Amino acid sequence: MGHFSVGLCVVNALSSRLTAEVRCGGVRRVQEHARGVALAPPAAVGPARTSGTTVAFWPDAEIFETTRCSFAVLAERFRQIAFLNLGLEISLTDERRAAGTMEVALMWGGSREERLRSFANSRLTREGGTHVDGFHDGVAAAVTAWARGRGLLTAQDAGPGADRIGEGLTAVVSVKLDPPRPH
Template sequence: MSEYSNDPELIKSIRAKPGMYFGSIGARGVEQFVYELVANVIDLYLANKATFARVEIDGSTISVMDDGVGLPFDEPSDLDGVSLATKFLTHVHWKRSRDGHVPHVHIKRLGIGIAPLNIASNRLTVRSWRSGLLWEQHFSRGIPQSPATVVEEGNGRGTKIEVFPDAEIFGEAKPRLGVIRAALFEAVHLYSGLKIEFHQERFHAHLGLQMLGFMLLNPLSLFTNPDPLPFHVTLRAENLFIEVAIFGEGLRKSIFSWVNGVITPDGGSHVEGLLQALKDVNWKPEIGLIHLVMLDPNFAGPMRTKLDVPQMRKAIRDALREPLREYRSACKI
């Protein structure tokens, strides 16, 4: 099978069995539209190609805007007369990401790609700035309704995708605003510096997991533990992005963990590496938070509830040991 396919049978399969791709044909299914579009912006952010996403939901219409480098409407694909951007939007890919880029992250647990999203939409409109030109193209159920055209020239930047999930698949289901808000709020804490606007709110956490940790911490511990600011570090090591925040002292510790943007409630190799590093410095904290983004494309797919990549255990332990020792020494602990 080729890396891309718009086989009519595959399109029929996506529309006939959408639950296999979206996890649900109810509210959770249409919420996946938001997560997929925002995750694409986060990929750009991690590659230093975008700084924010703006999410708007009006009934069943979902729009996501960014300030990124734009979709490659100005680049040809290997299909005659079809731009690379149009191919991305219409052809299902079988790689971890449509163009093999890393990092590649997710929100929640699914990662469906933009083409299945397009196929399951009654209509999708994309407007994207690229090299001084604003391109526009319209789709219905994954099929282009017109060629991509230039509608404006100037110095604009970014992409806006507006999508209306198909009622034939999802009925009257609409995204739950509270659920979306919670997911976006968490996302900015997982990616320090990222900005996300949602309706009239703007989320931004320049200290990432440290700010999230304060919200998870037992308020009483702020009075009973006189420690200075918590341990907080962001590292890159061995094709990994690692962010860790550690708080206080406690007989019963709680560890919160994520991999590639997805929470891992059952922990796994990254948590084991963190616990080993904490043991090395004789620290039994009240809570710890760790987010691991793996740059190896082999690990760029959606994460399950537990990370089982044994080599990550040593990599994280080695990366954290010295920063933890320095912190404990500076705190005279």
């Protein structure tokens, strides 16, 4: 099968477009596909200083009812895969255009669990989303900066992660997207 193996076949068959890049042995190879068909054989396009694989794909709107992906669901799945495969590094980047405003109400109490409700355009988002990920990251960054500013953490100390910040947190996160997207 070479560098482009069976794992890509399923994703490729369900994509309107797919680009696979493999960096191995000092060479960077790329192959483009459209609706499951390779547009050309894998081509060496230059040197590679690292090794790894990058796959970019666009779900086929003729197959799926929706082609929107949940960043939160993908991030959680990738965390699981990376945990189960020692040494595997996965990077996930949300390149969608951000638009709208976010409002947050929060307080910490004595509970050990996090209670969070999130909304997008006044609709409950049970599975979270990028607005919830951003909220967690933002709160963790703000608490870390506050602790460093008061000498409670040094520059070398890792700040408390979003998982620790959430202990006892009750929050409502509401984002208004402009323009509203149909569901």
